Amino acid sequence: MVKIVENSVITYKNFINGEWAASTTNEVTGSINPANKQEIVGYVQSSSRQDVDAAVAAAKQAQKAWRKLSGAQRGDYLYKVANIMEDRIDDIAETMTKEMGKTFPESKGETARGVAILRYYAGEGMRKVGDVIPSTDSEALMFTTRAPLGVVGVISPWNFPVAIPIWKMAPALIYGNTVVLKPAQETAVTAAKVIECFAEAGIPAGVVNLVTGPGSVIGQRIIEHPDINGITFTGSNTVGKRVGQGALARGAKYQLEMGGKNPVIIANDADLDLAVEGTISGGLRSTGQKCTATSRVFVQKDVYDEFKEKLLSKVSEIKVGCGMQGETWMGPCASENQLNTVLSYIQKGKDEGATLLYGGERPAENGTENGFYVQPTIFENVKNDMIIAREEIFGPVLALIKVDTIEEALDLSNDTEFGLSASIYTKNISSMLSFINEMEAGLVRVNAETAGVELQAPFGGMKQSSSHSREQGQAAIEFFTSIKTVFVKA
Ligand code: NDP
DSSP states (O other): OOEEEETTEEEEOEEETTEEEOOSSOOEEEEEETTEEEEEEEEEEOOOHHHHHHHHHHHHHHHHHHTTSOHHHHHHHHHHHHHHHHHTHHHHHHHHHHHHOOOHHHHHHHHHHHHHHHHHHHHHTTSOOOOBOOOSSTTEEEEEEEEEOSEEEEEOOSSSTTHHHHHHHHHHHHTTOEEEEEOOGGGHHHHHHHHHHHHHTTOOTTSEEEOOSOIIIIIHHHHHOTTOOEEEEESOHHHHHHHHHHHHHTTOEEEEEOOOOEEEEEOTTSOHHHHHHHHHHHHHGGGGOSTTOEEEEEEEHHHHHHHHHHHHHHHTTOOBSOTTSTTOSBOOOSSHHHHHHHHHHHHHHHHTTOEEEEOOSOOOSTTOTTSOOOOOEEEESOOTTSHHHHSOOOSSEEEEEEESSHHHHHHHHHSSSEESEEEEEOSOHHHHHHHHHHOOOSEEEESSOTTOOOTTSOBOOEETTBSSOOBSGGGHHHHHEEEEEEEEEO
């Protein structure tokens, strides 16, 4: 049984070795709706290290048979999961909105993306995995093939509770690994609903396992477990470093996707309406809680005032509210913690002398008092060395910085420890080329917002945004497999 229903609120169990399993602790935590803190969306278990150990043992055992299936056979399972998830798209999306606040259309779009990712990697099971390399021995055949890592630990965040676990699990599975998923506790109900799709697709016992619980217990055990051969993580830099150091210490492979401080550059010749639209969408959609969210806005001085007026006018139209209400464009922060972090950064911006142009407060509208809402917020007179221009805020806060030239904008854009995504709005081909060549970011976009990621293309950052591997698209094979060089002499 997947769940126990008590007072109409469901408790979701772990999924271990093909069964929905009660934790050894018997402790549960409630997942709170950030739009209404009195509503509990569901309960999830606060599991123990022993639960992780059981999941890893099941995954290790299951991997022996799973790796022997052909890629096409493994792909058939992923197609089945995709179809089931597509049928449940509304329920999964509603759960996501109620658990972490993004609007229902955004949640539905993300779930549809999860379906598309599953289908994409199902197809990867039929594609080539190696090369023939001429041997110096004329009677030998030399080629490369790929071997799975074994058991992969997936530690995922709350901001994309469907897409991120799937873009880690689907490639792990198609290349012959088995998986133990530890989702963010904040969105573990949504994760359980994703795993229900795998269970109903009849994925063999032990191939996919779910263990919910605090990062400091469940995540830490994944870092330490000797039978976990690879760990893929998305989240904060602080935890990411811990994952990397722990994995390195015991020789496990690791992949870290972490924060960003993503710039957009608005050139004098930009289409300003397009630039405003991209800045708002990139910076404020999902309440700014994307690692690729626009944060620093460098505007060339000749168009600064016009851009600012247009931006303010459009931002003033944004409707903040519960993500399940049709007219809402921006939902609440995902948690009280996240709200407090955002408010503290807004205070730091004021303290450091930036000018608050718009927002900066909790909204006063009726119905928002029980949720973790904050207004869309815009600062100007920001210096690139201020805290609000240096640290990841992960909230709906934009910092406007006036620049003289594109070169200055590029220098300032690169003056950060992060390097995830960046964009420029310009019609000038040499400005575009300078930006493409000089921007130190894993994802650079021209006349498009910083936050667009396509599932068939590599995704990942430079500098402290990443451990420098890439997720998604065909690039995912590099992390989830090892190259095996084969030499055959007749
Ligand atoms: P965390 O990095 O704490 O959480 C990410 C994942 O790591 C969660 O599954 C979490 O579990 C787990 N985790 C937490 N502590 C440990 C640990 N000691 N060992 C192993 N795993 C652990 O991010 P937060 O949710 O706390 O968000 C804080 C900040 O991180 C945000 O404000 C934002 O700046 C950044 N962030 C960036 C994301 C991105 O996409 N790059 C995504 C999310 C956050 P649990 O939830 O149970 O604590």
